[in-house]
Amino acid sequence: MHEFESSLSLKDFFYLIWLILCYPFRTLRLIAKEESEDDNIFNINLLKDISNQGIDSFSRYVFGRNISKIRNINKIYSWSEFQNSERSFNYAIRKDSNIKIFACQFYINYPAYFSSVVQDIDELLGYAPHKVLVNGKEYIVDNNIDYQLGVSLRYNKVFKYKREDNGSSTIVLGSYLIGETNNLLGVIQGLDNVVFKGHPAIHISTIKAYLLKGIQTTNEDIYDLFPNAAIVVGAASGTLLEAVACGASVIVVAQKEVLITNPLVDFGKGK
Secondary structure, eight states, X not given: OGGGGGGOOHHHHHHHHHHHHHHHHHXXXXXXXXXXXXXXXXXXXXXXXXXXXXXXXXXXXXXXXXXXXXXXXXXXXXXXXXXXXXXXHHHHHHHHOOOEEEEEEOSOOOTTOGGGSOOHHHHXXXXXXXXXXXXXXXXXXXXXXXXXXXXXXXXXXXXXXXXXXXXXXXXXXXXXXXXXXXHHHHHTTTOSSEEEEOOTTSOXXXXXXXXXXXXXXXXXXXXXXXXXXXXXXXXXXXXXXXXXXTTOOEEEXXXXXXXXXXXXXXXXXXX
16 A cells, blocks of 8 residues: 555545445445345355455545545546456546546456456446557457557567577566465476566565575566577466567466466467
């Protein structure tokens, strides 16, 4: 929540605590009378939802309320995976202002990212963005939401890259999820000539130090690393698709009991 601290007053923090305390009781009002198996499933998942609720969604709602009060703002362009925190923010903006929200989905999407698709019901409930800008025609959804083509800023180097000979290094690409990265590094322990590049949003100090012993770390651009790669290893990440598009061989490492959004499941050997 630290990224919102400068926009939240002491009064907002008290309001945030009130929201967190009230949420379980408000949610329990939705429990259905169990007259069918569907009612039972709904109630079980409703209770699970209460236990899994994080502070991010509440803080984004309060943050959105404060933004909606700034009268010289008429548009918001926001990176969008349409997670709960974004829905809370959008709801706060749309509830109290005429600000237009442009959701930018400028990434490679996977079928497992089912929550990223904005549905008609999201518009009905008041937390949809006004417009969704996507990475290509493949991602334009046929519903009543205003989907339009955006730009592929991240991927422009894919179309300029020219691969020559294979390199000799094992390039390991870290995940946004620290647990996935630690698992990944544990799997490749003992391999020679390993170069590790962490996720740009995750500081290297958060990675277990003993897992990095004997491994070279780098901040080089991935397109400077690909020519040196005998193979690229990672957890689920769009960078792995970029590696494949540049002619590199890729291994996707899964973690036990964790759903992995493998972008390559329909390609190669499917392993």
